[in-house]
Amino acid sequence: MASSTARPRVEHGTQAGEVAGRLLDSAATLSYDPLTEVDWETPLDKDFHGASPEWSTLYGTSYWNELTEAQRKELTRQEAASVASTGIWFEMILQQLILRDVYAEDPTDETVQWALTEIADECRHSIMFARGAKKLGAPAYRPPRLAIELGRVFKTLAFGEAAYAAILVAEEVLDVMQRDWMRDERVVPFVRTINNIHVVEESRHMKFAREETRRHLEKAGPVRRHIHAFVIAVAAYVIVTSMVNKSVYAHAGLDAERALAEARANEHHKAMMRSSCAGLMEFLASAGLLTKPALVFYQRAHLI
Known part of the structure; x- marks a missing residue:
């Protein structure tokens, strides 16, 4: 059940404090406990997809057209579990980035309190994703060793800005696809609940990441801005290309070599990724973070 306990309002001394204060108020009003909100007890119903079929890496390919409905559903369940596992990996990175950012800062400051609240949210999300992937019947997918x-x-x-903009990239890409999945009645109900929880709570995280990116950029000179633009783009490439593990096809009972080849050439999926990132790219452009070297990696990841 969503929390409805109000937090005492206090005066905020800075713009960052005002944003953090509003986010703390929002978290106090609307937050979830996945352990009680998600139906973990009902056995997996294999008549459902794990994600909206249109988001499958094979949707629109000749291989997809040859698959039975049961095979398509198993594939989307494995892909959804892989995305969740990648989410856990990046949430662990995110938590460490935020902890380093607020280390030794004033804990009475609302920006620090919001940072700790966000970390608590991410801990719950990671457990939620892990339990969700297990219920989908998937193994523990991990990113490639290099990633x-x-x-x-x-x-x-x-x-x-390198830390917060990279956080924003990961959250924005997940947000768009999960908004589709949570509304899709073809998706298994417990996954829809997981996606709804994540979308609601991550909307606050994205707001904070945008504000922190802007705030840090105010102190960045042109050299630092260009270096960090490149770092953010590389991080985005690694995150996005790690979302769907290569082994999902074998675990779904498909010809892994053929599936991987068709997925890599799938123009429909590339278009879905580009459309999902339109708002993100607009923000990065407005912040001066879409430099020519950075664009190369966004294009390789099919984000622009």
């Missing part, structure tokens, strides 16, 4: 090691470097070194 894991790059993530290790990123979470250790990234700061300021």
Whole structure:
């Protein structure tokens, strides 16, 4: 059940404090406990998809047209579980980035309190995603070793706008697809609930990430801006290309080699990704973060 406990209002000293205060009020009014909100007990109904079929990496291909409905549903369940597993990986990175950002800061400041609230949200989301993937009958999908090691470097070194804009990229891409999934009656009900919880709570996280990106950029000179624009783009490429693990096709009982080849050439899926990122790209452009070197990676990831 969503929380409805009001938080005492206080005066906010800065614009950042005002944003954080509003987000804290929102979290106090509308937050969820996935352990009680999600139906974990009802057995998986395999008559449902795990995600909207149109978001499948094979949708629109000749291979998709050859699949039975049961195979299509199994594939979308495996893909949804892979996206959830990638979400867990990046949420762990996100939590460390935020903790480093507020380390040794004034804990009575509402921006720090919001940061801690966001970390608490992400912990619940990670557990929710993990339980959801398990209920979908999927293995523990992990990003490629190179992505894991790059993530290790990123979470250790990234700061300021590089950290918050990368957070925003991951959250924005997930947000658009999950809004479709949560409204789609073809998707298994417990996954729709998971997506609804994530969309509601991540909307606050995205608001904060946008504000922090803008705030940090105010102090960034042209050299730093260009370096961080490149770092953000590389992070976006790694995140997006890691979302659907290559092994989902074999776990769905498909010809993995053929499925991977058709998925890589799937213009429908590329178009879905580009349309989902239109707002994100507009924001990055307005912030001066769509430099020519950065554009190369966004184009390779089919985000623009």
